[in-house]
Amino acid sequence: MKCLYCDCTESKVIDSRSADDRTIRRRRECVGCGRRFTTYETIEVTPVLVVKNNGTRQAFNAEKIRNGIIKSCEKRPVPMAVIDEMAADISKQIYNSMESEVTSKQIGEMVMERLKKVDEVAYVRYASVYRSFKDISSFLAELKEMMKEQGEEAKPHRARRKSSEDGTENA
Numbered sequence: 001m002k003c004l005y006c007d008c009t010e011s012k013v014i015d016s017r018s019a020d021d022r023t024i025r026r027r028r029e030c031v032g033c034g035r036r037f038t039t040y041e042t043i044e045v046t047p048v049l050v051v052k053n054n055g056t057r058q059a060f061n062a063e064k065i066r067n068g069i070i071k072s073c074e075k076r077p078v079p080m081a082v083i084d085e086m087a088a089d090i091s092k093q094i095y096n097s098m099e100s101e102v103t104s105k106q107i108g109e110m111v112m113e114r115l116k117k118v119d120e121v122a123y124v125r126y127a128s129v130y131r132s133f134k135d136i137s138s139f140l141a142e143l144k145e146m147m148k149e150q151g152e153e154a155k156p157h158r159a160r161r162k163s164s165e166d167g168t169e170n171a
Contacts, residue, residue, distance in 0.1 A: 008032030
């Protein structure tokens with residue numbers, strides 16, 4: 001950091017504090033002339049563009065994800081803290097991918113993956129809008145797929161119970 005008064009490049013930090021979520025305020029003292037000055041450091045975020053289904057691009061906005069999750073969880077017992085955590089987790093995953101573009105389809109899949117674990121009704125609501133079910137049969141096909149997955153998750157528990165009943169052990 002170059003001193004405003006003497007152009008010396010050496011300074012020491014006297015005080016640091018958070019100015020807001022993404023900015024740190026630092027009070028510095030120049031090693032050369034001893035004068036003090038304030039600097040602000042901000043986190044540099046690489047912009048991520050969302051490629052929509054029609055091919056247009058727009059800046060990624062985590063608030064849109066949060067609003068979509070809120071709408072699908074309406075009148076469901078899902079706490080706001082869980083919704084905020086899902087939106088933050090998706091945002092973090094997108095930024096950590098280091099990609100400059102992400103498709104709306106990828107974002108939709110991330111949301112559905114998390115909603116399925118939190119609340120199945122909210123998941124179905126989101127999927128019905130996201131996947132644009134054309135008729136009731138496509139909607140039923142999605143529900144059957146969910147029920148099939150639930151059945152597969154329950155099978156290992158049944159197998160373990162049965163093996164312990166007959167004295168054999170399953171590893």
